Amino acid sequence: MKYIYLILTILLVSSSAFAQKEKEMKMNTETNLIEATYYHENGEISQQGTFNLDKKLHGNWISYNEAGEKISEGAYVNGMKTGKWNFWNEGSLKEVEFSNNAIASVVNKESSVRVTKN
Structure with missing residues (x-):
C-alpha cells in the first residue's frame, strides 16, 4: 500500500509541471538545457528544473507546495x-x-x- 501511495505522489509531482498556468522558460547556452520555472496560481514557485533539446526532463528538478515548502527533489536523465x-x-x-x-x-x-x- 505504501508503494501505491508513493507512486501516486510521484506521478502527481511529475505531471503537475505541465498543468501550471504560468511558466518561465529560457535557454541556457552554456549547458544547452532549457531552464523552466512553473508557478502555482498564488504566485509561489511550483517546480524548477531543466529540459534537454529533445524536450525531455533532464537534470535536477525541485517541486514546492503552495506555501513554498519543498516537497520533492531529484534528477532526470533523458526523461527518466x-x-x-x-x-x-x-x-x-x-x-x-x-x-x-x-x-x-x-x-x-x-x-x-x-x-x-x-
Missing part, C-alpha cells in the same frame, strides 16, 4: 528518474532510489525540518 529522490510529506521524508526509471528502494525517515526555497 535516476538516483536518489527525496519526498517530504507531513513531517516525514522518503528517500527513494530509482534504477532504470523504476523504484529500487524506499527508506522512510523522520524529518522535523521543512526545507523551503532560497
Whole structure:
C-alpha cells in the first residue's frame, strides 16, 4: 500500500509541471538545457528544473507546495528518474532510489525540518 501511495505522489509531482498556468522558460547556452520555472496560481514557485533539446526532463528538478515548502527533489536523465529522490510529506521524508526509471528502494525517515526555497 505504501508503494501505491508513493507512486501516486510521484506521478502527481511529475505531471503537475505541465498543468501550471504560468511558466518561465529560457535557454541556457552554456549547458544547452532549457531552464523552466512553473508557478502555482498564488504566485509561489511550483517546480524548477531543466529540459534537454529533445524536450525531455533532464537534470535536477525541485517541486514546492503552495506555501513554498519543498516537497520533492531529484534528477532526470533523458526523461527518466535516476538516483536518489527525496519526498517530504507531513513531517516525514522518503528517500527513494530509482534504477532504470523504476523504484529500487524506499527508506522512510523522520524529518522535523521543512526545507523551503532560497
